[in-house]
Amino acid sequence: MAALPSAVHLRRCVVSPAGRHSASLIFLHGSGDSGQGLRQWIKQVLNQDLTFQHIKIIYPTAPSRPYTPLKGGFSNVWFDRFKISNDCPEHLESIDSMCQVLTGLIDDEVKNGIEKSRILIGGAKKKKKKKKK
Secondary structure (H helix, E strand, O other): OOOOOOOOOOEEEEOOOOOOEEEEEEOOOOOOOHHHHHHHHHHHHOOOOOOOOOOOEEEEEEEEEHHHHHOOOOEEEEOEEOOOOOHHHHHHHHHHHHHHHHHHHHHHHHHOOOOHHHHHEEOOOOOOOOOOO
């Protein structure tokens, strides 16, 4: 799989802080989801949007890319996997490529006056609902 260029622009869903912006949270979605989908899921769980007085929340969407577990089908994923397994080595080329892209997102926040020590990156994987038998 080819590496993504570091100039990739990620679609973003942003929740602005209620007050003065002095910190940022970059919240990454799970494989096949989107930033908007993750925001909606959090709103559903909390019965409200996740907001803070001084923290901007950024929900970026991973670029659509060929995904090996889907037999090369396109999916919004942060990196490729050889297979979905705990004992499988990571696909380092795609992880390194996405690290460069996410560094660009962090750099954008720094350009907006946010110190690196005030930027967090986290993620969530939604649990799938079990089908009733």
